[in-house]
Amino acid sequence: MQQFAPQPGFQPHDLLAQGGAGDAQRISGGSEAAGPGDGDEFPNAKKLMLIHTTLRLYGTECFNIFQLNESAGINQAMGAAQEAGGRSGLPRRLHGFMSQRAVLVHFSILGIWRRHMGTMKFLQGKTAFVQGGSRGIGAAIVRRLADEGAVVSFSYASAAAKAEALVDGIAAAGGMAYATRADSADAEALRQALRHAAGRFGALDILVNNAGILPWGFIEELSLETFDRAMAVNVRSAFIASQEAARHMGDGGRIINIGSVNADRMPVAGGSVYAMSKAALVGLTKGMARDLGPRGITVNNVQPGPVDTDMNPADGESAEQLTALMALDRYGRADEIAGLVAYLAGPEAGYITGASLSIDGGFSA
Structure with a gap:
């Protein structure tokens, strides 16, 4: 696996403006993720679909991984994401989402989640x-x-x-x-x-x-x-x-x-x-x-x-x-x-x- 060293001041949600749309589309299962926005890569509805898809795949593990990224570096967080996928019993083919860019897009989704959703709601991901x-x-x-x-x-x-x-x-x-x-x-x-x-x-x-x-x-x-x-x-x-x-x-x-x-x-x-x-x-x-x-x-x-x-x-x-x-x-x-x-x-x-x-x-x- 290639290593990634975040630059100082790196914020996961910044990746949405850095060409993560292809990975985001794969995560969401189709073209639902893509669309024009006013000053952003995705309109709010599309962001929420990405958030929903991510939470369905990994549930509350996502938030823990996001916190880990902030405190321990993105490489360790990528490993944690893979382990989360294994614990969830996902088919092996879905672990392909855990490529470097896909993981980064997961982080970017969670950054949006933080800004748009605040604390976890009790039907989140349902x-x-x-x-x-x-x-x-x-x-x-x-x-x-x-x-x-x-x-x-x-x-x-x-x-x-x-x-x-x-x-x-x-x-x-x-x-x-x-x-x-x-x-x-x-x-x-x-x-x-x-x-x-x-x-x-x-x-x-x-x-x-x-x-x-x-x-x-x-x-x-x-x-x-x-x-x-x-x-x-x-x-x-x-x-x-x-x-x-x-x-x-x-x-x-x-x-x-x-x-x-x-x-x-x-x-x-x-x-x-x-x-x-x-x-x-x-x-x-x-x-x-x-x-x-x-x-x-x-x-x-x-x-x-x-x-x-x-x-x-x-x-x-x-x-x-x-x-x-x-x-x-x-x-x-x-x-x-x-x-x-x-x-x-x-x-x-x-x-x-x-x-x-x-x-x-x-x-x-």
Whole structure:
């Protein structure tokens, strides 16, 4: 191995301006790394993809190697990087990344990480797919997972403008998200969206099944088409997405269904089919927890109460009636639901599985 002697004042991130783009492209797995920037070799989104790829390869070892580079010299750090690759169980062909320039680009990526990401976030290096993520609770979940360091892909059925605005907002905040148009009632479209996300990321760590519709009407009036559509979106899509995600998910993954407190309590007339669809998620969650438990994959069900969204606004015609049923005299916020989802997606929730957790302001108390 050739030796490299850093010049006085050497900073690893300086290498991005010294022609490391080729190595960076190899590390990221393609042309995702290359692109114009304003005064920099890579725009922020591309930098974050490089960071994400590096962290997926070596995890927290990267930060230790970066510190070692600062204190003990780059040659020793290169050896440490190779050892880290061996401990991670990477295929031998991936150790080819540990050429001198590739290691230097790894260091440069970590320099960017230091400047752009600050301290390590608890979902850093994780990848997530949110089914139904363009608005309301879904959009709040996408934002929160991205804020915690995950790279997030999400699907939407029709709200293209909202999806684009969400992606742009996350990028402006230093995160990374991708939007994919896919109707959750279309089984093949949903499978393709999951496969595309897994192919882009190389793996999938977190799935959130948030897609849902609100069929409403008295039982003697509801059409079979309304019933079938509700089952397709609220129940079948969770099964399809979970099945496909599990095929791409490593040990220790997370599947989180977004149900409803109406699975346990439907206090008004007209919600029988909606309540049934959300109750079905309770059983699906328990069964999948048993199926996937041997792989360390947890499966949980979050059951929100009334939350201020466009489907059930806090100033809507039913708001006063619903608020009167709660222990807390207010609607919930979408970011409160997202906070619970982020916790379940994180490392501290590794012993919770098969659970249905109500977050409802005391609606079911």
